[in-house]
Amino acid sequence: MTEQGARPGRWRTGAESKQRILDAARALFRHHGYGGTTVRAVAGEAGVDPGMVFYFFGNKQGLFAAAIEMSAQAPPAIEAVFAGGLDGLGERIVRTLVENLDASGRTPLAMLTRADDQADALIREYVDREVTGRLADLLDTPDAAFRAGMVNVQLLGLAVARYVVRIEPIASASADELVSRFGPLVQQCLTEGG
Numbered sequence: 716m717t718e719q720g721a722r723p724g725r726w727r728t729g730a731e732s733k734q735r736i737l738d739a740a741r742a743l744f745r746h747h748g749y750g751g752t753t754v755r756a757v758a759g760e761a762g763v764d765p766g767m768v769f770y771f772f773g774n775k776q777g778l779f780a781a782a783i784e785m786s787a788q789a790p791p792a793i794e795a796v797f798a799g800g801l802d803g804l805g806e807r808i809v810r811t812l813v814e815n816l817d818a819s820g821r822t823p824l825a826m827l828t829r830a831d832d833q834a835d836a837l838i839r840e841y842v843d844r845e846v847t848g849r850l851a852d853l854l855d856t857p858d859a860a861f862r863a864g865m866v867n868v869q870l871l872g873l874a875v876a877r878y879v880v881r882i883e884p885i886a887s888a889s890a891d892e893l894v895s896r897f898g899p900l901v902q903q904c905l906t907e908g909g
Contacts, residue, residue, distance in 0.1 A: 805866075808870065
């Protein structure tokens with residue numbers, strides 16, 4: 716018999732529930748991909764209410780970021796990039812990339828070079844859906860997908876030069892310097908000649 720008011724069974728702490736959610740999310744993202752995984756499915760797999768997933772992670776993007784150990788600031792920063800429309804988008808994209816990678820507690824080499832093909836596929840699907848696809852939709856031009864791909868090439872080149880190979884003066888330049896020089900290049904990929 717339990718004490719009056721006590722419930723039978725073992726209660727999980729918030730930390731235990733959060734870990735169960737992350738474990739379930741990792742398994743489901745790995746098995747079904749980013750697009751095929753829902754918050755409801757993760758909650759069901761973890762044995763929690765979907766509201767608890769939203770409580771801990773905010774939304775599906777936040778859950779994915781936590782599952783792959785991406786900075787928690789990345790999903791809201793991506794949302795902010797698209798909030799301002801096409802004007803100044805190149806500068807916002809570069810600033811978001813540089814400031815998030817500069818502030819990251821993880822070694823950028825680990826974020827940019829992965830040995831796991833499944834992790835590569837998941838990250839590619841996330842970037843395609845949450846960044847590249849949204850860029851192409853925003854452009855609404857016949858070559859929008861190509862333009863969005865050109866932006867990805869610019870950003871990947873900047874990230875590799877600054878964080879992996881550490882090419883000077885790119886590696887030691889301030890975020891403002893990089894935004895003022897690379898922002899217009901990215902904007903040109905998006906808007907010129909269309």
